[in-house]
Amino acid sequence: MTRNYRIAAIPGDGIGVEVIDASLEVLTALSQRTNTFHLDVTRFDWGSDRYRRTGTFMPDDGVDQLRAFDAILFGAVGAPDVPDHVSLWGLRLAICQRLDQFANVRPTRILPGIKSPLSGVAKGDLDWVIVRENSEGEYSGQGGRSHRGQPHEVATEVSIFTRTGVTRIMRFAFELASSRPRKKLTVVTKSNAQRHGLVLWDEIAAEVAQEFPDVTWDKMLVDAMTVRMVLHPKSLDTVVATNLHADILSDLAAALAGSIGIAPTANLNPTGAAPSMFEPIHGSAFDIAGKGIANPIAAFWTSAMMLDHLGERDAAEALMHAIMRATDDPTLHTPDLGGMATTHQVTSAICAMLAEPT
Ligand code: IPM
Ligand code: MG
Numbered sequence: 271m272t273r274n275y276r277i278a279a280i281p282g283d284g285i286g287v288e289v290i291d292a293s294l295e296v297l298t299a300l301s302q303r304t305n306t307f308h309l310d311v312t313r314f315d316w317g318s319d320r321y322r323r324t325g326t327f328m329p330d331d332g333v334d335q336l337r338a339f340d341a342i343l344f345g346a347v348g349a350p351d352v353p354d355h356v357s358l359w360g361l362r363l364a365i366c367q368r369l370d371q372f373a374n375v376r377p378t379r380i381l382p383g384i385k386s387p388l389s390g391v392a393k394g395d396l397d398w399v400i401v402r403e404n405s406e407g408e409y410s411g412q413g414g415r416s417h418r419g420q421p422h423e424v425a426t427e428v429s430i431f432t433r434t435g436v437t438r439i440m441r442f443a444f445e446l447a448s449s450r451p452r453k454k455l456t457v458v459t460k461s462n463a464q465r466h467g468l469v470l471w472d473e474i475a476a477e478v479a480q481e482f483p484d485v486t487w488d489k490m491l492v493d494a495m496t497v498r499m500v501l502h503p504k505s506l507d508t509v510v511a512t513n514l515h516a517d518i519l520s521d522l523a524a525a526l527a528g529s530i531g532i533a534p535t536a537n538l539n540p541t542g543a544a545p546s547m548f549e550p551i552h553g554s555a556f557d558i559a560g561k562g563i564a565n566p567i568a569a570f571w572t573s574a575m576m577l578d579h580l581g582e583r584d585a586a587e588a589l590m591h592a593i594m595r596a597t598d599d600p601t602l603h604t605p606d607l608g609g610m611a612t613t614h615q616v617t618s619a620i621c622a623m624l625a626e627p628t
Contacts, residue, residue: 273307275580278339278545282317282361284554286345288562289569292617293343296566296589297573299621303628304585312339318349318357327360333368337544341576344549345569350556359411362549366404367411369544371537372435373442374402375575376520376551381567383598384528384607388503391526396503399450400523401443402516404537406435407467409513429512431467433474440471440478442540443510447485450508455487458495458511458519471512496522524551531565531606532597534572536579548576558605562612565604567593570620592623 281290294311301308314335316328327347329335336342347361348354365371378398380386386396412428440457447455457475461468472489479487490498492515498505499522511519524533533551550568558564570593578586596602602616603609 272305273582275307275309275340276338277309277311277576278336278342279311279313280316280342280361281313281345282347282554283319283349283357284346284556284559285552285564286317286347286554288559288564288613289550289566290343290345292566292613293569293573295617296570296620296624297577299624300577300585300589303588303624304582307580307582307585316361317347318352321352321357321360327357328364333365336365336369339545341545341580342547343573343576344547346549346552346554348554348556363409363411365547366537369539369547370405370541371539371544371547372403372405373439373536373538373540374404374516375446375536375538376400376402376516376523376533377571377575378520378523378527378533380527381532381597382594383600383603384532386526386528388500388526391503396527398503398506398523399446399508400516400520401439401446401508401510402520403435403439403511403513405513406430406432407513429464429467429514431470431512433470436471436474437478439510440474441481443508444478444482444485444487447487447508448482452507453485454507455485456495456506456509457487457489458492458509458515459489460492460515462491468512475510492519495519499523499526520551529565529606530568531604532567532571534568534575536572536575538579546576546579548572548579562614563605564613565606566613566616567597567604588624588628592620595623596620 281287321327347357380393380396408429410430413426415425417423459468459471461472524530530552535551537547539546550572574586574589602611604611
């Protein structure tokens with residue numbers, strides 16, 4: 271029996287379009303190979319072009335249209351002539367918040383053939399999953415500006431931490447840590463300086479930890495965490511942090527694993543009440559857009575996370591396997607990895623691998 275999934279594809283802006291096109295090619299090759307699932311893809315032209323044309327990034331009922339899908343595959347949003355906070359809140363954050371995709375999951379690994387900038391660190395030494403709180407914290411959108419343009423102009427950006435929000439992300443992180451071989455979780459805060467919201471984090475971490483006696487956990491302040499990531503990468507496994515802290519740590523993690531062109535992410539609504547959204551971390555990268563040299567690996571790994579989430583574990587594994595064969599071949603490295611390969615070359619190579627008999 272062929273399982274059928276409805277996928278909303280939102281390529282968005284810049285290289286988002288190139289890597290999502292490439293991913294759809296690879297996903298088609300994969301579904302032809304396995305014959306066990308079929309993706310029924312609907313493409314949405316939401317993004318900065320639409321904003322310039324109509325004044326909005328997506329239609330008013332856009333988020334509701336997405337509810338009918340099993341998953342969302344997202345490229346990137348952002349363009350040089352549109353302020354970043356406008357594009358972000360117009361599309362990506364609007365979707366994440368309204369579909370309550372509260373768990374952002376960012377795996378980091380050094381894939382075969384990829385060199386970490388850290389000396390003496392090789393494949394296997396760095397295998398992390400960063401869990402980013404994705405619904406509140408510093409990205410709540412609370413605040414305002416008064417006395418615009420005057421010397422005493424004031425702006426507030428209020429972080430919100432709720433017991434519900436912190437408990438659910440903590441539980442998610444402990445569960446994930448418990449499912450991984452090392453069963454280790456590091457809870458990151460800045461609770462020495464941020465003495466309200468992040469002390470609440472510490473308290474809730476200790477409470478939730480009681481439910482997971484199999485997980486060894488520790489606490490780190492975010493500044494010291496950057497040092498530990500660089501100097502003692504092997505000491506880390508699963509990490510949970512606030513929206514902003516994890517945003518910063520995950521860029522560091524991607525760089526330490528060799529390239530931001532590789533890092534994937536999942537915006538999960540773990541309750542299943544609304545679809546989850548999968549996207550490469552890299553963004554629209556207008557400096558290389560249209561040149562055909564974007565690294566599609568992040569979007570492919572993202573697609574593998576989507577398949578895994580849909581329950582297509584074998585397909586996800588087959589795709590990861592092909593991805594690792596590709597990264598292990600320097601002739602398939604795009605310029606971000608110091609190579610000369612094009613998006614198209616990497617994509618066709620992976621499609622060819624997926625067409626090989628098993
Ligand atoms: C990320 C990105 C975004 C974020 C930007 C584009 C606002 O950096 O997904 O990590 O901070 O959430
Ligand atoms: Mg970021």
